Amino acid sequence: xxxxxxxxxxxxxxxxxxxxxxxxxxxxxxxxxxxxxxxxxxxxxxxxxxxxxxxxxxxxxxxxxxxxxxxxxxxxxxxxxxxxxxxxxxxxxxxxxxxxxxxxxxxxxxxxxxxxxxxxxxxxxxxxxxxxxxxxxxxxxxxxxxxxxxxxxxxxxxxxxxxxxxxxxxxxxxxxxxxxxxxxxxxxxxxxxxxxxxxxxxxxxxxxxxxxxxxxxx
Amino acid sequence: xxxxxxxxxxxxxxxxxxxxxxxxxxxxxxxxxxxxxxxxxxxxxxxxxxxxxxxxxxxxxxxxxxxxxxxxxxxxxxxxxxxxxxxxxxxxxxxxxxxxxxxxxxxxxxxxxxxxxxxxxxxxxxxxxxxxxxxxxxxxxxxxxxxxxxxxxxxxxxxxxxxxxx
Numbered sequence: 318x319x320x321x322x323x324x325x326x327x328x329x330x331x332x333x334x335x336x337x338x339x340x341x342x343x344x345x346x347x348x349x350x351x352x353x354x355x356x357x358x359x360x361x362x363x364x365x366x367x368x369x370x371x372x373x374x375x376x377x378x379x380x381x382x383x384x385x386x387x388x389x390x391x392x393x394x395x396x397x398x399x400x401x402x403x404x405x406x407x408x409x410x411x412x413x414x415x416x417x418x419x420x421x422x423x424x425x426x427x428x429x430x431x432x433x434x435x436x437x438x439x440x441x442x443x444x445x446x447x448x449x450x451x452x453x454x455x456x457x458x459x460x461x462x463x464x465x466x467x468x469x470x471x472x473x474x475x476x477x478x479x480x481x482x483x484x485x486x487x488x489x490x491x492x493x494x495x496x497x498x499x500x501x502x503x504x505x506x507x508x509x510x511x512x513x514x515x516x517x518x519x520x521x522x523x524x525x526x527x528x529x530x531x532x533x534x535x
Numbered sequence: 536x537x538x539x540x541x542x543x544x545x546x547x548x549x550x551x552x553x554x555x556x557x558x559x560x561x562x563x564x565x566x567x568x569x570x571x572x573x574x575x576x577x578x579x580x581x582x583x584x585x586x587x588x589x590x591x592x593x594x595x596x597x598x599x600x601x602x603x604x605x606x607x608x609x610x611x612x613x614x615x616x617x618x619x620x621x622x623x624x625x626x627x628x629x630x631x632x633x634x635x636x637x638x639x640x641x642x643x644x645x646x647x648x649x650x651x652x653x654x655x656x657x658x659x660x661x662x663x664x665x666x667x668x669x670x671x672x673x674x675x676x677x678x679x680x681x682x683x684x685x686x687x688x689x690x691x692x693x694x695x696x697x698x699x700x701x
Binding site: 341475499501 | 578585
């Protein structure tokens with residue numbers, strides 16, 4: 318007997334219900350009719366968000382400088398912190414952005430875009446807390462999910478799925494267990510351009526990009 | 536080039552809904568979950584084409600739909616809701632689909648781990664080449680061949696007694 322023939326024969330009986338198809342058509346037509354956002358308005362909104370992000374970044378930098386000037390790293394120190402962060406944590410940096418800039422420019426760029434998301438985290442617990450704060454914060458823009466290492470637009474999670482994932486991540490805790498299970502790759506993108514990649518296995522183990530620490534998600 | 540937005544929703548659903556639905560069903564083994572995934576895939580299609588994206592030809596269009604179906608399925612099966620429902624099925628609190636109506640081959644495929652089912656479905660039902668499956672699953676050729684090989688081993692084991700040619 319031929320496996321393919323038997324499989325095709327049996328699976329051809331699996332079909333979407335006719336009423337469901339009608340419902341789908343209606344849904345699609347509704348989606349088609351929904352007006353696209355105006356390009357002009359889109360540009361205005363993007364510009365407004367950009368100005369806001371830059372202002373907040375600038376004010377944060379100014380305030381930090383005023384309130385605690387001793388802790389303000391110089392350009393060289395900041396660049397070092399970003400490329401070789403604490404606890405072997407690294408970020409998804411855009412190397413092209415860094416190329417050809419002197420250190421003072423680099424510091425300003427990094428400060429504005431909030432790339433040092435892990436802040437002063439010195440332990441795995443602190444790192445996890447900061448990660449969860451980011452994931453539950455208002456600046457989270459979107460999350461990609463795939464079982465391969467490359468992300469593209471098709472891997473974008475729906476808002477409902479992303480919300481559910483974020484809810485799960487809030488229950489993460491440190492564990493001594495080994496990371497096991499089938500990997501899913503995730504990339505969280507924030508409004509200021511920051512990205513944080515992480516892995517979550519089907520057994521509920523979580524790993525953050527470039528760290529060896531394993532967390533358990535219940 | 537396919538003029539995507541000009542293709543009516545009716546024509547698109549008529550042509551591809553069963554294809555997408557089958558991939559979704561092979562992942563979730565559940566009608567309502569498969570419907571959820573199918574709906575999401577076609578809404579993504581509308582958004583994708585509304586954004587001005589086009590497809591080279593029908594093969595490209597179908598490959599895109601299959602890829603999105605697989606990826607949406609991946610996301611879906613990792614959700615807490617899905618895992619909760621799956622665990623309820625395991626203890627018998629939720630009735631699974633009517634398995635008694637399934638053929639021996641279908642039953643065997645549904646019984647192997649989910650990651651193998653997708654490869655089996657794309658290869659044997661959709662009759663895609665290894666290279667096409669690589670593109671859809673975003674995996675290397677070696678990884679796809681390895682999954683297919685392992686799937687065949689598992690199926691042979693489950694179909695002991697019946698001599699199937701793979």
